[in-house]
């Protein structure tokens with residue numbers, strides 16, 4: 121998943137200035153799944169009479185949608201809750217609610233704590249938010265952290281909060297059954313369930329109708345998406361590759377991306393579907409976590425180094441110009457220098473275009489926390505992470521240098537942060553390109569010739585097709 125656990129997405133949208141409504145401010149941490157969940161929350165609250173504000177000081181209700189994936193993600197949220205406590209001191213009527221993964225994991229601690237938090241709502245209980253808010257308005261603590269086997273919010277049209285009007289996330293499943301030994305997600309987000317494909321296609325069609333040009337299908341493990349429906353006497357099965365095709369067929373001018381893939385479930389069928397439809401982007405995020413089969417086994421990833429490299433070969437032969445990004449955890453329990461070297465050598469062998477890299481952070485009650493010692497010293501974790509980041513820096517630079525001199529179709533997503541005269545957009549391979557605006561508009565597709573690059577972006581200019 122294009123993962124940004126350390127970055128907050130603070131929504132910049134005043135969706136209603138109706139002053140008679142209670143105003144809700146939503147701040148989101150964690151993955152894209154969480155960003156999409158906040159959009160579902162906004163939709164539920166607007167439907168029951170609330171307005172959304174982007175101004176913290178203007179809010180009657182402050183909601184923080186939280187992440188538990190690493191300890192530092194939780195520490196940051198606690199810092200924000202302290203700040204909301206200050207806001208509450210000057211305006212005692214304000215309600216503060218904690219949503220998402222930390223609500224699930226730390227319910228009691230959050231409510232007992234410093235009396236800042238009025239509301240604790242887990243990822244499967246957002247439909248209850250209006251009821252819980254009313255209870256909290258009457259001085260009761262509102263709590264619902266029940267996980268569900270069915271909830272997919274299939275019928276709810278998310279309100280696009282961070283609107284650029286060009287690209288949107290569409291959730292296709294929830295939860296996770298993989299039980300990677302380090303990971304808290306199965307505990308905070310519950311069991312895996314897939315969303316009705318007809319509601320997914322419906323949501324994508326609505327997005328196209330309102331001018332969107334790109335969707336990213338989201339799930340913890342999209343390749344294990346499956347849906348069964350009875351058609352007369354026949355049971356009809358829909359796999360991820362079928363769903364991908366259904367979404368690609370909604371509109372040939374709509375770009376389709378997806379995240380995250382699990383190496384054990386990425387089939388050739390999915391790769392052939394990607395190759396067949398021009399509008400399915402040539403980028404796969406395939407978290408490897410480690411290059412050592414021994415560590416992968418302890419992580420319960422259910423593939424070996426060789427299995428992973430076999431998937432890379434398949435991608436390269438079926439979609440030759442596909443970019444590949446990954447996630448890496450360094451310093452997992454018992455990791456030796458040899459294991460670490462195997463991660464570095466796998467990185468070189470694959471030549472990842474991009475990577476998210478993390479130090480292992482022990483999460484309470486996971487299988488690793490229960491059964492394995494977190495025995496790699498902090499300074500060793502830091503040094504290994506530095507080595508991994510340095511190597512990836514070189515690989516990312518090489519990946520960009522390889523694009524210089526080539527032409528790419530680019531979807532214009534917005535104005536460059538550095539210059540009012542330039543746009544930024546992305547290639548099918550998910551690389552950011554900056555180029556002079558000329559007479560074009562956000563949301564258009566243009567062809568860009570890449571002439572140069574910085575460590576972070578490609579630089580180019582628009583050319584005729």
Ligand code: 5AD
Nearest residue numbers: 302303407447448449478479480481
């Ligand atoms: N410690 C460090 N990184 C983790 N991730 C998941 N759990 C942990 C953990 N306990 C990373 C993995 C995953 C990404 C979303 O976060 O690399 O793919």
Ligand code: SF4
Nearest residue numbers: 150151187188189221
């Ligand atoms: Fe998203 Fe929860 Fe995972 Fe954080 S812990 S990244 S919020 S699923």
